[in-house]
Amino acid sequence: MPLTGPLIRRVHWPLMERFKQNRTRVYINDLREAQNLSIEKLRARQSAKLGQLLEHAVHHVPAYTEFAEEWHASGGSEEPSRFLQRLPQLEKSRFRQEADRYVTIGANPAELIANRTGGSTGEPTRFYLDRPTVERYEAARWLGLSWYGIRIGDPSVMIWGSPIELNRQDARRYQLKERWLKNRLMIPAYDLDQSRIDDHVRTIRRFRPVYLYGYASALALLAEIMLQTGRKLGVPLKAVVSTAETLHDHQRKLIAEAFKAPVVNEYGARDGGIIAYQCPASGMHAFSENCYLEVVDPVTGVQLPDGKTGVLLVTDLYNRVMPRLRYQLGDMLALSPKTCTCGMGYPVLQEIDGRVDDMFVSLNGSFVHGHFINHIIRNMESFRTFQLVQHEPWRLTLRLVKDPEHFRADDEEKVLQGIRSALGDVRVQVEYVEHISPTASGKTRYAIRECPLTVSP
Template sequence: MSVKGFLIRHVQWPLMERLKENRTRHYLRELQDAQDTSPPQLIERQREKLKRLLRHAVHNVPAYASFAAEWEVSRVPPEHFLQRIPVLSKAHFRRHANEYLTKGIDPTKLIGNRTGGSTGEPTRFYLDRRAVERYEAARWLGLSWHGIQIGDPCVMIWGSPLELNQHQARQYRWKERWLKNRLLLSAYELDERRLDTQLALIRRFRPAYLYGYASALYMLAEMMLARGWTVGIPLKGVVSTAESLHEHQRKKITEAFEAPVINEYGARDGGIIAYQCPRGRMHAFSENCYLEVVDPITNLPLYPGESGALLVTDLHNTVMPRLRYQLGDVVALSSQTCSCGISYPLLETIDGREDDMFISQSGKYVHGHYFNHIVRNMESFRTFQIIQHEPQYISLKLVKEPDRFQPADVNRLLAAIRSALGEVSVQVTYVDQIAPTGSGKFRYAIRECPLTSGQALE
């Protein structure tokens, strides 16, 4: 047992709760109680929270003030009233952010945050402590399903903290190491030449689990398997987050680290939305958020099992409510229940980002997974990146597999692209590597032109 972890659980956290009124463990107990209730009870609990949020938003938030009169006379359930409010796009929110602040709130007393801005301008927003603590509680609940406790040692394969200077970055790493029992390894510095050093750091730290970007964990796993190396210590799990986790990545990570892969689904501007249970299903934390899935073109609601754009309503962020916020991801809800006994509702699939979807010349959309499946079946390429700048203009970056490259595979790939998208112009460039985005993530499929939609706030 980790002595530092024991001290964090039994000394540091009780002190935080007493001196700083941290309520993370209180919210964790609430979430634990909720997961044992029946699905109808969960729905009713969520409905009451949504009702309180809507009442607050229409009376106290300028962006929603025009709905106040309608709210007062409405007799429909809150989830039906919510559908009368336009979808909130990131672009609209960025331009009108101040209108979403609750009246009388002093932003200097709030917690400022921002998205990574991996394909465009970052989105800046505010939270209060209680909302952040509820996110953390959801993460710890999901980890607890796999035997991971608060304070357990963790190695994080992560990007750099956003907007920190060198001194602040050092402080951040110190706090992570000594107050949270986490060792940070940079996702930017994964290099076969330093693999032995990085594995030695992991072994010396003896983590209970690893936590990192799906692509970074996959890259590390591939390097280990190529050399026949293992991490050499037992792990409770490897937590994949921040990116879509593909099945081929899961298999490689499981093989390399000899541990189960646990999928975490969340976002800076959406909180911790769902966690994978030991049976492999993704449970959404309905106590913290209300989720909708809509057609990405029309914004009309979709049935469970149908993939579409995810809309998130954070039920606890009352300082800056964002109702029906279009997170940018493509998911499908599920009407099934899970045999694990956890009552939280299920996500059927998480298909990645909305801007991973491409527009064909005929107006249909094609998910970026399509290109990933094609390239993965070709031995000529180590990796790739495809970007749709305009519906008819594509750029394709390819990293060759030196000993296996076949020029005919390039023609096969171009034919597959045009089969899906129509007669598009494709600019092919051969590169030595695909650089990560500013936050350290790797993006393989990116659409820069907008999907047509007339019903969202743009």
């Protein structure tokens, strides 16, 4: 309803700020002011925050107290970023096994906000945040959306997973909260097919959102169905925001064509917060006020220079109840040595290559990102979609969904040749399937590696 947005901005948010001390809008203003600072000033502010976090962690977090003596020995003469590199990377598996050691000693249970990852790539990771950290994540998202003229309370339709862990009563309460306190309507990402397209389009038209928000694969699938069936949305959008998955070029093209709106990439994770947002000049700006990012070699762990792709390590600069220093989020990316033409001082991500688990290993020991299969198959009309799984360096499964009208038998051999050209003389089992099932969260994975990122000699 047209009044819902103004009521959220003028009534609900002021009440939250007064009675719950919510400071999200204060943090939005802080981030907006910081985006106009010079690169040097932003780095100095980030370094100071990192130093404060390290001071807290080595004194109050059991997992890091063993570094207290080294920290004091440095006497503040060493850059916090240099000292941080002495600490080991924090892998998710290790964090899950020792999670209690990362909770701050004496943390107030009333201030702990439990959260968990969706587990779409394995076992869910459970962790704690505090209210200021959650609000800073939200502030980063709203700042990014504001670059496209989107305001708090503006209506949006989410192409999203379902709150499957909730019982029916809690799910109903969740939906009411989304609708009336956040002005958001949800279309399940796992319920997208051609037979439901008219229902989905009617839902979107009735709600008249200012923007769409969802998984890259789900938005692309909805766009593809609309284009195939000749449907038009008929609602002017300020943006279509893709999140939670790598946004591939072919998906961006489909989404832009179907919805006639800017396609905006949001980069973040439940256990990493909102890390970066794409500006109208196409730069992916990292919110250096909230986090410290490192990119390291996936095998040696050595820090890589800007422009080189490696494993991302995230250090949240504000979470005091459960600090995770050098946390391996599981993604591959590169930091850019360049600034953005938009003029903002926030650093820029050069490229986001997806998850570490999407990175394949060839028989000669080199690494090949799973995106290579996109480049091979997306130029072929024979297949609607696909999935490539590397079980061992020499053994893979390729799942293909045919397009009956355009299928050519010789295209399968072309795909196999492309795979072997990238990975070596590997064994590939081809399976033709009716569809590629998304995970329980609604995400769809096109490239999956199940073996270690090494090859035995």
